[in-house]
Every structure is written in C-alpha cells, then in structure tokens.
Amino acid sequence: MQRYNILWADDEIDLLKPYIMFLTNKGYDITGVNSGSDALEKCEEENFDVIFLDENMPGMSGIETLAQIKQLKPNIPIIMITKSEEENIMEEAIGAKIDDYLIKPINPNQVLLAVKKILDKKRIVSEKTNHSYQQDFQKISMAFFDDMDHNDWVDIYKKLVYWDLEINETENKSMMEVLDMQKTEANVNFFKFIKDNYERWLNNPDDQDRPMLSHEMVREKVLPELQVDDDPVFFIIVDNLRYDQWKMIEPIIADYYTVEEEIPYFSILPTTTAYARNAIFSGMMPSEMAKRHSDIWLNDDEEGGKNNHEDEFLERQLKRYGQNLKMSYNKIIHVNQGKHVIENIHNLLNNKLNVLVYNFVDMLSHARTDTVMIRELAPDEPAYRSLTYSWFSHSPLLDTLKILAEKKIKVILSTDHGTVRSKRPYKIIGDRNTNTNLRYKQGKNLSFDKKNVLVAQDPERFFLPKVNVSSSYVFASEDYFFAYPNNYNHYVKYYKDTFQHGGISLEEMIIPFIKLKAK
Structure with a gap:
C-alpha cells in the first residue's frame, strides 16, 4: 500500500504527538513543524501529499502561509485547522482554495477521515x-x-x-x-x-402506451406554457444533443436553474434534422408536411437545405392551434449570431415566444467526421462529451441562460435527435438517387441483408413521404452504418468510429426535454 507524506504545521506541534502516532500507525509519514515559515521551507525542500495548517499561528498566520504555499505548489491539498468559527475566516480560507477544514477540538478519527477524503478518495x-x-x-x-x-x-x-x-x-x-x-x-x-x-x-395516436414523439412536443409541452400567464417563454433547441451530453452540462445550468421537468422523449424516424426537427416545428409527421406544406418541404431527392423553413413551419403550427402571438426565431451557427441574440435580449422579451436553435453540437459531429484534428480531440464518447461541455461552458448560449435566469424567464430546452458512434459497416446497394445518410437509406430497388435493419416497405405506414411508387426506407440498428460495395474499404475506414444519426439506437432516439425554472 502506498505511504503518503503529510506536513503538519502548528505552533503546538509537540502536543499533537498522539495524533501523529495514530496516523503513523495507519500508514502515513508525518513531518511536524511549529510555524508557517518552517512549513514554507519544508515545502521548498520536499514533496508532500497533503498539508495540515493551523489557522492561528504566531508570526505568519495559517491564512498567510496558505496563500504562499498555493503560489509555490498550487496542487498540494491543504486542510485548515482552526478554533474559530467566524464566517469571515472561513470565507477567506475557502477563497484561498483550502481543500477541507477542521474545527478544534479535533479527534484522531476526524483527522484520519479528512486525510482519507483527500488522498484515498x-x-x-x-x-x-x-x-x-x-x-x-x-x-x-x-x-x-x-x-x-x-x-x-x-x-x-x-x-x-x-x-x-x-x-x-x-x-x-x-x-x-x-x-x-x-x-x-x-x-x-x-x-x-x-x-x-x-x-x-x-x-394508433390515441394509444396511451406510447411516448411523446417529436411532432407532439410543441402541442403537448410548449403551448401549455404559453397559456399560463403573460410572461415570455424561451424555447431552445440544441441540435444533436444526446442525453449523456445533457447530463454533462446540467451541473453548469444548475447554478442558475432548477430542473422543473425532465422527460426523455422519443425522436421520430429518421433521426435527422430534416425529419425530426421539422416535425417539432411543424407539429406534423414528414408525410403530412410533404402534403400540406409542399411549398416549403423538400424530399431527400430534392436540391436545397432541408431545414431552412423552421420558422414558417412553427408559425403555421401556432396558427393551426389558434395562437396568434408575437414570436421570434433565431438560428445560431456562429458565435457572432449568439452574441447578437444577447445584445437583442431586451427586445426579445417583448415577444411571447422566442425560439433559439443552436447548431454547434451537430456541427461538432460533422467536423469530427471530416477533420482529423477533431477526431483526435474526440476519439470516443467521454471525449465527445468533454468537447460539448467545453463549448457550452464558454458559449453565448450559457450567457443567454444566465441573463434569462436573472430576469426569471421561463426556459424550455430540448433537442431534435441524438447521435451514435458508428463502428460496424453494413453493405447496401442503391441507385444514384439514394440519399447519402449513413444510418438510413431512402430509395427504390435497395438491396441489402434484412438482418439488423428496420425496413419501411410501405412508407405511408411510417408517415414518411413516398418519393416513388417503389420507394422504401431502411434504418440501421445499434452501431451499424451503411456502406456501398464500391470502394468499400476506403469508405469503411473513413466513417468508422464517427458519430452519425438517422437510425435506431438509444443514443439517437431517447433524448432530453427539459423545463427550467430560474433560481
């Protein structure tokens, strides 16, 4: 078992011999000194795993010694021991980054537990x-x-x-x-x-034994919030945010909000922006959008951006439910767009509903596929979460949430779909009009092994647009991704271990819906 070195500074160090013997018998090596200056000298000469500092030493006080040790060796854990329970002394010590403190009179077990909490934690x-x-x-x-x-x-x-x-x-x-x-x-x-x-x-939309799906979110969760009172509501969609990524950033948000409601809901298929996010804003399944909003809906085989009309979809949905309210819609792709939202917050508060769509996480997943450096930074799920955490910590979104918390504004935070780390290739053959997504394919005369895929042979039963008479959809399961036989090895090497969406997995389909209440 590893033996740890402890430095103990106290002007009555000789009276602490019973404590020192107790810790020695427990496997710790103790060096005792009776002043702050001696403690500093020892720190320069030797390495210690933890330091005990008496707060009330003559000459250089414990607080002064603490500050100088932190400058000399900032990573050494320090436990302050004090007779005083005065708030200002505690605040000063905590501000100087002590790791723990004990109030006299102390007993040997208290000291042992404090050491274990730091060294054996x-x-x-x-x-x-x-x-x-x-x-x-x-x-x-x-x-x-x-x-x-x-x-x-x-x-x-x-x-x-x-x-x-x-x-x-x-x-x-x-x-x-x-x-x-x-x-x-x-x-x-x-x-x-x-x-x-x-x-x-x-x-069977009346079936009670089913989850909330993408196209039902606004009707079931956002509209009721708009009807509670006259206060504005901010509805924020962070594209491509997995549930584990939400749990990573939740502690940051918890400084400003309490989570009033957390309901992981189910994304529709395909789990992509073009389908799932448009379903959120339109309140319709894709086949309904294609029929009723043919002027702004684009199928997979049509040229153009598939999510350029989210604001129009939302306006039409709100009118369908008799909500003729003042609203705004902002899509944030670049930092400057996020800063513009912050600068314009005062004006946004005059709207009943404000929708903010942040595309960073989706851009991160695509960048990780296409950029070697990002792949190196995020080789696996923990690193991918870490990048999301880092982005959020320094993002205009967090700054926006802080401002809204100060003003006690209602916030609904959600996403359109998640993403899965694709590891195993799955051969499929399609014509040149087949879509390019790696987790689902839509086309005619698709050829594939039917194992480990969900086939929507009749797209209308899945409320998906039927582009051609013989069109079908195929969804990959687990961590599979579709690959064409042509140039197969190059294709597999390029896309293996990339984060993709569009198919069926826990990570893609079960995603967060959060209602935040300002503290």
Missing part, C-alpha cells in the same frame, strides 16, 4: 462505483427479458448513462468494458422493441 470512489455497478448490472440484464414499455426503456437508458458518467470518473475504469458490452446488449434489445412498436405508435 479516488480509490474509495472507484471501488464503491464498481461494486455498485456490479450489483446493478444483473438487474439491468434481467430487465431485457421482461416485456418492457417505453417508460422502462427510458429508465434503462438513464441508468446506463448514469453508470457511463460515474465509471468514467473512476481511477482505473475497470468496469467500462463490461458496461460497453451491456450498452451493446441494450441496443440490440431496444432495436427489437422499436421494430415491434414504432409503427403501432404512429397508427
């Missing part, structure tokens, strides 16, 4: 996390044999995300391989669940 947390996941592993695996509904799948996915984030924080990550296998097993079973139920959900 990672090991203890790792052991506890791994043990707890091992206990939950069996429960999750057994659930796959049950007749689960959509709520059960949401619970399973939440658990998997929770353990993913927890295990990633542990020191040795020894259970990550087991968790990855369980996530794969979960996606195999989730695909079967979607294959068995998705078509029924769409064709």
